[in-house]
Amino acid sequence: MKDNILHLLQTLRAYAVEKGYLVSVIYHEEDSSLMRFANSAVSLNTNEHIIRLGVEAYDGRRRAEYSMITGLDNLDEMKRGIDLAVEMAHHAQPLGYDMTIPVFKQDFADESAFDPALAAMSSEERLAFFNQAVAGLEEEELLLSGIFSSGVNIWAQINTLSEHTQYFQTTDAQISVVLAHRQLKWEVTAEQSAQQKADLNPEALRRELAFLVRCYKEQPAMQLPLGTYDIVLGQAAVADLLSTMNWIGFSGGAYKRGFSFLSEEQVGQKVFSEQFTLVDDPNRRETFPFRFDFMGMERQPFPLVQKGVFQGFMWMQDDADEFGMKPTGHTVPARSLVMAGGDVPVATVEELARMPRERDVLYIPFLHYMNIVNPSQGVVTASSRFGALLLKRDGSIAVPYNVRLTQSLLDLFGERVAWVSSVTAPYNTSSSYGERNPTAVIVPMFMQVNGLEISHSNSSY
Amino acid sequence: MQKQIQQQIERIMAKGATYVDARWYPLDETSSLTMWNGNLKSAHTNRESGIGVRVLYQGAWGFCASSETSDLAVVFEKALENARAAAERVTFPVRLAEKDSIQASFESPCRVDPFGVPLTERVAFLSRLDELMAQAGVEQRMASMDLMRKQIIFLDSEGSQIEKRITEVFGGLRVSGRDAQGGMQVRTFRLNRRGETRGWESFDPDFFAQQAERIVRELNELRTAENCPKEDRSVILLPGIMFLQTHETIGHALELDRILGYELAFAGGSFVTLDDFGKLRYGSEKLTARADGTLINSPGSFGYDDDGVPTQNTVLIDRGILVGAITGRQMVEEANARAHRTIFNGSGGANRATAFYRVPIERMTNINIDPGQDGTLEDIVQATERGIILDGDRSWSIGSNREQFHFATEIGWMVEDGRVTGVVKNATYKGATVPFWNSLSAVGDASTWSVQFVDNCGKGQPNQIMQLGHGVPVCRFDNVRIGE
Numbered sequence: 001m002k003d004n005i006l007h008l009l010q011t012l013r014a015y016a017v018e019k020g021y022l023v024s025v026i027y028h029e030e031d032s033s034l035m036r037f038a039n040s041a042v043s044l045n046t047n048e049h050i051i052r053l054g055v056e057a058y059d060g061r062r063r064a065e066y067s068m069i070t071g072l073d074n075l076d077e078m079k080r081g082i083d084l085a086v087e088m089a090h091h092a093q094p095l096g097y098d099m100t101i102p103v104f105k106q107d108f109a110d111e112s113a114f115d116p117a118l119a120a121m122s123s124e125e126r127l128a129f130f131n132q133a134v135a136g137l138e139e140e141e142l143l144l145s146g147i148f149s150s151g152v153n154i155w156a157q158i159n160t161l162s163e164h165t166q167y168f169q170t171t172d173a174q175i176s177v178v179l180a181h182r183q184l185k186w187e188v189t190a191e192q193s194a195q196q197k198a199d200l201n202p203e204a205l206r207r208e209l210a211f212l213v214r215c216y217k218e219q220p221a222m223q224l225p226l227g228t229y230d231i232v233l234g235q236a237a238v239a240d241l242l243s244t245m246n247w248i249g250f251s252g253g254a255y256k257r258g259f260s261f262l263s264e265e266q267v268g269q270k271v272f273s274e275q276f277t278l279v280d281d282p283n284r285r286e287t288f289p290f291r292f293d294f295m296g297m298e299r300q301p302f303p304l305v306q307k308g309v310f311q312g313f314m315w316m317q318d319d320a321d322e323f324g325m326k327p328t329g330h331t332v333p334a335r336s337l338v339m340a341g342g343d344v345p346v347a348t349v350e351e352l353a354r355m356p357r358e359r360d361v362l363y364i365p366f367l368h369y370m371n372i373v374n375p376s377q378g379v380v381t382a383s384s385r386f387g388a389l390l391l392k393r394d395g396s397i398a399v400p401y402n403v404r405l406t407q408s409l410l411d412l413f414g415e416r417v418a419w420v421s422s423v424t425a426p427y428n429t430s431s432s433y434g435e436r437n438p439t440a441v442i443v444p445m446f447m448q449v450n451g452l453e454i455s456h457s458n459s460s461y
Numbered sequence: 462m463q464k465q466i467q468q469q470i471e472r473i474m475a476k477g478a479t480y481v482d483a484r485w486y487p488l489d490e491t492s493s494l495t496m497w498n499g500n501l502k503s504a505h506t507n508r509e510s511g512i513g514v515r516v517l518y519q520g521a522w523g524f525c526a527s528s529e530t531s532d533l534a535v536v537f538e539k540a541l542e543n544a545r546a547a548a549e550r551v552t553f554p555v556r557l558a559e560k561d562s563i564q565a566s567f568e569s570p571c572r573v574d575p576f577g578v579p580l581t582e583r584v585a586f587l588s589r590l591d592e593l594m595a596q597a598g599v600e601q602r603m604a605s606m607d608l609m610r611k612q613i614i615f616l617d618s619e620g621s622q623i624e625k626r627i628t629e630v631f632g633g634l635r636v637s638g639r640d641a642q643g644g645m646q647v648r649t650f651r652l653n654r655r656g657e658t659r660g661w662e663s664f665d666p667d668f669f670a671q672q673a674e675r676i677v678r679e680l681n682e683l684r685t686a687e688n689c690p691k692e693d694r695s696v697i698l699l700p701g702i703m704f705l706q707t708h709e710t711i712g713h714a715l716e717l718d719r720i721l722g723y724e725l726a727f728a729g730g731s732f733v734t735l736d737d738f739g740k741l742r743y744g745s746e747k748l749t750a751r752a753d754g755t756l757i758n759s760p761g762s763f764g765y766d767d768d769g770v771p772t773q774n775t776v777l778i779d780r781g782i783l784v785g786a787i788t789g790r791q792m793v794e795e796a797n798a799r800a801h802r803t804i805f806n807g808s809g810g811a812n813r814a815t816a817f818y819r820v821p822i823e824r825m826t827n828i829n830i831d832p833g834q835d836g837t838l839e840d841i842v843q844a845t846e847r848g849i850i851l852d853g854d855r856s857w858s859i860g861s862n863r864e865q866f867h868f869a870t871e872i873g874w875m876v877e878d879g880r881v882t883g884v885v886k887n888a889t890y891k892g893a894t895v896p897f898w899n900s901l902s903a904v905g906d907a908s909t910w911s912v913q914f915v916d917n918c919g920k921g922q923p924n925q926i927m928q929l930g931h932g933v934p935v936c937r938f939d940n941v942r943i944g945e
Contacts, residue, residue: 035547036922038723042547046524047539048818048923050511062501069509069818071529084506091580093501093588123546131550145725147922180725185732185862187725257601258637258645322500368729371856373869374887376644381858381867385729402860404867404891406945431924455945456865456891 001154002109005029006165008072009158015079016160021086024102024159026054026294030436031119032151035126040144045123052435053078057085061095064088097322104157104164104296113170113285115196119152121173126150132202133177133190137209145178150194153436155333157294166296170288171195172438174428177205178386179213185461186221186399188212188387189366191236193428193440195286211350212387221399224362224390224457230418230450231405232352232391234365239427239441241367241380242278242337245409248375250304252328253319261378261409262310271410272308273417277340279303280314280330281442286426287336288438292329293317299329304337334439341444342420352446353391361448362400363389378409383456404456411452418448462487462530463616466512469537470618473516478541480517480557482617484767485530486510486817492576492608496587498601504580513817514540520554521547526818553798557790558808560770562620567764570757571628571660575608578661586664590634593673598681600638600645606664607631607916609928613817621769629760629928630663631916634673636680646683646886647871648676649853651701654912654930657758679872682884689873689888691944695848695902696890697841697937702870703830704913704931705854710894711743711750712828712931713920714863715777715785717792719823721799727922729861732894733783735800741783744898747833750778752787754810754826759912759930761827763813770810772826781899787811787823815925822921827912829932833904838935841903848876849943851888867891867945890943897938905935 005027016023029051036044054067066085070077126148134144150173157166173194180187190208194200233241247254254260262271282289282299292298295317303311313328314335320327346352352363367382383404390398421444429439462485470481487510495503511528514537523544527536587604594602609629616622632652637645650672655663698706718724719731733741744750754772756762765771768790777785786796786805789812793805814821835841842850853871860866873888874881892900912932919926 032923034923036726037550038725039552039721040550041552042521042550043723044522044524044820045543045547046526046820046923047543048526050526050528050818064504065506067505067507069511069528071531081508088504088506088580091584092504093496093584095500096498097500123543124549127546127549143722145722147726149922176726178726180722180730182722185730187730187861258639318502368861369858371858371869373856373867373889374644376639381856383858383860383865385861404858404860404865406867434926456867456893458860458864458893460864461862 002167004072005154005156006167009156009165011075012078012082013158013160016082021082022058022101022160023082023085024056024157027156028052028435029154030151032436035123035148037130037144037146040138042127053081055082055085057089058101059089061099062089062092063099064092099321100295100317101161102159102295103161104166107164108292109167110291111169113195113288115171117197118150118171118173118194121150121197129200129202130177133205134179134209135206137179137206137213141182142179142213143182145180146176147174149174151436153438166292168290170438172288172430173200174430177209179209186216188216191428193286193426195288208349215389215397216399219397219399221401223459224400224403224454226454226457228451228453229362230359230448231452232361232363232446232448234363235425235427235443235445236366237364238339238443238447239429240370241409241412242339242441242443243429244370244372244380246335246337248372248378249409250314252313252315252323252325255313256323259375261376266310267312269310270308271310272305272413273415274308275342275417275420276305276308276413278305279338280335281338282336284336284338284442286442287440288334289336290332293331295327295331297327297329302328333437338442339444341422341424343422344419345422347423347445353389353397357391357393359393361391363391373406379406380409381406401458401461403454403458405452406455407452412449416449416451418450420444421446463614463622465533466616469533470616473537473541474618476541478516478518478544480618481515482615483512483514484814484817485512485614486611487614488610488612489816490610494583494587495603495605496591497603499591501584509816511817512536513814515820516540516544517555518544519548520551522555523547524820553795555791556794558793560768560790560808563765563769564622565765566624569627570658572658573661575628575630575661576610586666589666590669590673593670594634594636594677596677598638598684599636599677601636603635605633615767615769617769623765623769625764627763628660630659631914632664634669634676636676638680638684640684640886644887646680647855648680648683649871650676651914653914654758659758683872683886686884686886689885689944693940693942695845695937695939696941696943697845697848697850697876697935699850699852699935700911700913700933701852702854702868703933703936705857705868707828707830707931707933708915709857709859710863710866711777712825714894715787716823717786717788717796720786721792721795728920732862732864735796735804737783738804739784742781742899743778743783743895744781745901746781747901747904748778748781748898749776749831751776751829751831752809752811752826753829756827756912756930756932759827760914760916760928761825761930766810766812767814767821768808768812770808772810775809787825789821789823792823813927815927819923819925824920824927825918825929827930827932830934830936832907832910832934834906835903836906837908838905841905841935841937842876842881843879844903845876845937846878848937849888850874850876850881851890863894865893888943889945890941891945892941897941900938900940901936902939903937909935
């Protein structure tokens, strides 16, 4: 397959060179499978095999893109796409700055994050995985939902400035299992991210679900009074916050446009908790990484925050061109964020519940529908979901209805951080909008932040 | 091609399927332009074609899609294979509500084909607006234009054959600039329904120029404004935020698949239960809401849904009482069976997919609020003792069962004793859905009603972005917490 794809790119390049065009061609192929569960049944079982070709054409300071979903053997259609992109660029308006056109100085192919066994998983295997993950947990009123999404993702690139190509092939799986009470409407979840079949562990999911189900069935439900709480954020919540921070914190372009809560003056300054260290590390295969960016720049681990000190912005090429900055190898569909673990060895919710504590602690595993209230101040809002627990100081557990947090990222990762779990794991942050594009963030399993305010508290599930 | 598809449908039915449909997209094209601070950052055209096949086998769905249409048998066979695998875990066998076999076509109203307008002319349109917005106080300015056209051919095993040709246009302007505290303030204009067609004629340069001048003026008012206070007040929602309130806390809450638990893995559920239909006082008596897929000229009007059912005008909330939902063929059957009563008389024609490679699910059509009897915006303001007028969606976050929400708006105007007293920035409001709608105390008349277009509604796994509309008037709600 790889040879066919690279041959296709060379053929398209030859066509463009012969015509005197200046273009980049990006090939994307996904072979996606999704088994979706609802009401304890398989509600949907899908396959999508999609080939996309993107052409970016340059004409002085003008540029334009043409993309298509097509078949591998539709060469004439692809050539027409190149012609159309060039035609569009000719009629586009010039940019106010010089743009950099990618040049690949060497052939690069990375298939290290591709696992044939995961790629070949059948519907029967996916169903068996789910059956194992919820074995003994389903009841007439306790219904299974969730997804097993897996696939193969290929990116390949060439341009007319050199004959070299870049090729990336990965496999990925995103699993979420939800058990929800039909009448009471409470819901708990366990999730897993996999880059290879060996990463899959249905028994780990089952253990976590079993503990949460037991809590929700046996412990009293309550509406939390509004006020401040010491909150332990779970892996999903931390990953979601970091993904938001990636957008309105570390992007140089967002900063220059006034949509970042960080500034150039803060580079080298202690902005966050000493317990917060974050790096973009393309060497971590669990993040489905790109070791070269789409400009052909080799990517190295890029520190963002070191023990609370802000290290600097990430610059993708177009932003760097516009604002006269040096690119940092971040012209990629997804980054590889890795948050360092702390010094508290707690790996599971059950262990968290057993930890001694002097005060009540609210555990929020998941933040639903996070949105940015004020990017300049880093204020975000979201609701708790999927298995929150009130861990009382006497060791007992209560089940709170969902609550809303509206907080600044500077507080959430600032001096209020009490402790961070030493155990880290990948959390799959892929969205399935448009094309398949697997992403994952490596995060500690738990992070406790003290003195956070709850701004709304539900009166029922 | 239709003949080959029909042959494949018959072949799969002969293998034991109980229903098969196919959506063939000969053409699905979008063309987008984004001009940012005078730079044409994006000039992008995307063209797709392919086929999506649904097979119902022993009460379970299988789906397969491919951009390769040269060997249709492979796609149909894979869809059947997926359905067979899904049939291993069935708890409520899928049944489809009755419908007529339909041979029909639908074409959205378009006077001037926007794809026929030369790129240079489209760029010039945005460039002129960009120049207009380049004024003091404006740090970032963006003008964008998105054109879409689709040809969809639907065939099913019940004899339907429907062809749709849909053209959509979306456009917007956005300016931002820093206030005295360094916070970034934003003002936006989004193209909505103008007249009964939506082609290139929607891009009226004078109208856009007026909007550009207005948002720049309002941005500069925001830059020197005080912060929104944190207190309880009446909120008067203009259509630029009222559409979102309707979208998030009526539209999504009343999607029948959410109510039945089919979206719990991701998007969430709904606080609404089947017992609530005909009983729940969702809002005050001033509230009548409907899903109107028959409205002329809106992205939420598409002729026939992807079950092959004609779009309809369905009342959702009748003078405050919940009576209807957003429905497709599968969910109404299951809801009626689970409720042991007939809540829904057939599909509401709201099952849609965003592309050939996605499966149809319940999506909003035009979720509208009927105009009321409380006069113009001025009348409502004059009748408000202590309030705030809000406009522009800046951020939105909603509870997983749509039971509560927190919205940030772009701008607020304080109202004291029936008069507007000034602009405030960083305005937010929040509430719990049912109490909020029950605090609805004024609904503006037809002069305040407009159809707002939405081009980015996300739902489902794999996720689908959908286009739809909301016809909404100015509305006032009492005792709402703002500024948090």
